[in-house]
Amino acid sequence: MSDKVRVRYAPSPTGHLHIGNARTAIFNYLFARHHGGEFIIRIEDTDVKRNVAGGEESQLKYLKWLGVDWDESVDKVGQYGPYRQTERLDIYREYWRQLIDNGQAYRCYCTEEELEKEREEQSARGETPRYSGKCRRLSDADRARLEAEGRVASVRFRVPEGKTYAFDDMVKGEISFKSEEFGDFVIVKKDGIPTYNYAVALDDHLMAITHVLRGEDHITNTPRQLMVYEAHGWEPPIFGHMTLIVNESRKKLSKRDESIIQFIEQYDNLGYSSEALFNFITLLGWSPEGEEEIFTRERLIEIFDANRLSKSPAVFDTVKLNWINQHYLKGLPVEELAKLCFPHLKQAERLAAEPSEKELAWATALVTLYRDHLRYGAEIVPLSDLFFREEVVLEDDGREVLAEESVPAVLSAFARQLEAAGEANFTEENIKAAIKAVQKETGAKGKGLFMPIRVALTGQTHGPDLNGSIWLLGYGRVLKRLEDAAAGKLA
RNA sequence: GGCCCGUUGGUCAAGCGGUUAAGACACCUCCCUUUCACGGAGGUAACGGGGGUUCGAUUCCCCCACGGGUCACCA
Numbered sequence A: 001m002s003d004k005v006r007v008r009y010a011p012s013p014t015g016h017l018h019i020g021n022a023r024t025a026i027f028n029y030l031f032a033r034h035h036g037g038e039f040i041i042r043i044e045d046t047d048v049k050r051n052v053a054g055g056e057e058s059q060l061k062y063l064k065w066l067g068v069d070w071d072e073s074v075d076k077v078g079q080y081g082p083y084r085q086t087e088r089l090d091i092y093r094e095y096w097r098q099l100i101d102n103g104q105a106y107r108c109y110c111t112e113e114e115l116e117k118e119r120e121e122q123s124a125r126g127e128t129p130r131y132s133g134k135c136r137r138l139s140d141a142d143r144a145r146l147e148a149e150g151r152v153a154s155v156r157f158r159v160p161e162g163k164t165y166a167f168d169d170m171v172k173g174e175i176s177f178k179s180e181e182f183g184d185f186v187i188v189k190k191d192g193i194p195t196y197n198y199a200v201a202l203d204d205h206l207m208a209i210t211h212v213l214r215g216e217d218h219i220t221n222t223p224r225q226l227m228v229y230e231a232h233g234w235e236p237p238i239f240g241h242m243t244l245i246v247n248e249s250r251k252k253l254s255k256r257d258e259s260i261i262q263f264i265e266q267y268d269n270l271g272y273s274s275e276a277l278f279n280f281i282t283l284l285g286w287s288p289e290g291e292e293e294i295f296t297r298e299r300l301i302e303i304f305d306a307n308r309l310s311k312s313p314a315v316f317d318t319v320k321l322n323w324i325n326q327h328y329l330k331g332l333p334v335e336e337l338a339k340l341c342f343p344h345l346k347q348a349e350r351l352a353a354e355p356s357e358k359e360l361a362w363a364t365a366l367v368t369l370y371r372d373h374l375r376y377g378a379e380i381v382p383l384s385d386l387f388f389r390e391e392v393v394l395e396d397d398g399r400e401v402l403a404e405e406s407v408p409a410v411l412s413a414f415a416r417q418l419e420a421a422g423e424a425n426f427t428e429e430n431i432k433a434a435i436k437a438v439q440k441e442t443g444a445k446g447k448g449l450f451m452p453i454r455v456a457l458t459g460q461t462h463g464p465d466l467n468g469s470i471w472l473l474g475y476g477r478v479l480k481r482l483e484d485a486a487a488g489k490l491a
Numbered sequence B: 001g002g003c004c005c006g007u008u009g010g011u012c013a014a015g016c017g018g019u020u021a022a023g024a025c026a027c028c029u030c031c032c033u034u035u036c037a038c039g040g041a042g043g044u045a046a047c048g049g050g051g052g053u054u055c056g057a058u059u060c061c062c063c064c065a066c067g068g069g070u071c072a073c074c075a
Helices: A019-034 A055-065 A089-101 A112-124 A140-148 A196-206 A221-232 A264-269 A274-282 A297-303 A318-330 A334-347 A357-369 A377-383 A396-402 A407-421 A428-442 A447-458 A466-473 A475-486
Strands: A006-009 A038-041 A105-108 A154-157 A164-169 A173-178 A186-188 A211-215 A238-242
Touching (some): A019 A297, A055 A264, A089 A105, A186 A196, A196 A221, A334 A377, A357 A466, A428 A466, A447 A475, A466 A475
Parallel strands (some): A006 A038
Antiparallel strands (some): A154 A186
């Protein structure tokens, strides 16, 4: 490839970073980095009404969170700026005026109501709704009259007749459309701002974009953009249309769909690892060559191959995401894992907002105890529930365990051992030793030894490491529960 | 409805004319473990249908079915 690869991610600042957009951004990023090219972020804010305050910042913030960086954008101005489309209106104007001057575009005075009516009539007749071309041949006099009526013009592109627009899609292969399928489309709205299809083509050319990697929902936009390139005498970039991410019903992820968590911010808030999410997103509609699935960002840059982009849509599988995330969490130093968990403990009021050293140590031990169980940070709260309940909730199989004849002896022996050691010596080491001593004293061992203790203290027959759990429960609580259980007071 | 795209186990997917049709997640079994989890070893499970082309089709072509996308002065 002689030209340097330049690709872009072009979000509209209409909301937070969505999982589908994040994937588009990530694949463009990987493609650029793999080829030693440049990655640009351009803000497509031409729909002024839909722009959301803070949308742009949020998009960039979470892209950064994911570990994506870029070479040019609103915050990193290069030689192709500005990078916000509404700041490029003067640039666009020159081009669309050219198109009007040479007859490749024309002013249209139709009102929204008129167009709506036209579309309805076409649909009623079973036709594909398409602009009729009513304003194609307006004379100067017609225009003067219409404008005198107070009508404001939009600008429409004059779609050539009898042409085929074909392109070799990077993922789908040859795709072609006949120009008859398209009505003259608006390139400049009444508010003077170009539409997406025009601005995008102009900017991709002006910013020297070599490859346009985007979602499959843009396939039918491509011929329109090809027409724009042609009208201006430009060489189009190479297009690649990635499959959509779909929900369990195999529908395109709609932003209102609540069956799946869709915004990157939410994953951050739930205590997901950004590396894990990056890794997971990468596996959505793309697959590496070997059998590995866990990759660092650097490794992905190395192995990313756009030829391996999938042709069929990918269902977003939360279960697999959780598996990957759990895998990453296991590899994290405890302090890092704690950072993902603590906010949730605090929110649940199980950890002070400004914890003391002792509280911090306790909470860290809690996180350590659940290290291998956690799929994401927020899970620490439901998982560790038993440490925050005053009363032991006895489960049915636990009841059976406590019904054993030898149980009271074991429990009271354990309590005596702990008391003999004293609260000051209440450490995991000594707890372990105490249990050993109980074994000697009562002759109970294995399940017969550990199960009664576990059930008496937690109410459950399963749970995290016992010694750690006992320590976390704390001296006082442990003794109280042992007494209650030994006395058969557990309901 | 027109146009475009797609269809390998429950899910993600490898495959690119000849394979016992990978692998991962999930599920099940066993091992490990004082329990659960982790880890380890196994197991169940797939080429939408019909025609061609070919000595031979999951793979190439056509038709059908199904699914999706798109038909805005939204991007």
